[in-house]
Amino acid sequence: MNHKDLDVWKKSMDLVEAIYALSKFFPDDEKFGLTNQIRRASVSVPSNISEGAASKSDKEFIQFLYIALGSLSELETQYLIAVRLKYIIENKEIENKINEVKKMIVGLRNYLLKK
Structure with a gap:
């Protein structure tokens, strides 16, 4: 599976761009x-998705998706810290991107688990 063909990878790359701009x-x-x-x-997030897509088994790919979810949770927490510290104002676009990527990773994980 080529990671560049995965919508979740593309959306997570968009999120990286948005985070760099925001930070x-x-x-x-x-x-x-x-x-x-x-x-x-x-x-x-996209790094682990791509590494997982290149792995030899669905089980291994799923493990990388769990790591990507962990990084996404870390990212969300750091975003919320930045808001609380008033480094930035609340940004619904960023929050929506985070939630969208999270749903897509979970969806891909669930698909792979059912295969």
């Missing part, structure tokens, strides 16, 4: 803190 507004003193963490978590 530009974080304070400079967060460059090595929250800015770095939220960007790394966002990059981890």
Whole structure:
């Protein structure tokens, strides 16, 4: 399975772009803190989807999808921290992208589990 053909991978790549754009507004003193963490978590999502798609078995792919879900939860938490610290204002577009990717990963995982 080629990861570039997966809609969930494409949507997670869009999310990475959105997170990078959003995190530009974080304070400079967060460059090595929250800015770095939220960007790394966002990059981890499509990275794990692609690594899983390249794996030899559905079981292995499912494990990478669980890791992607963990990174997505980490990303969501870091986004909420940035909102609470008033580095950014609440952004429904970002929240919708996170939720959409989460549903797509869960859907793909469920499909693979039923195969």
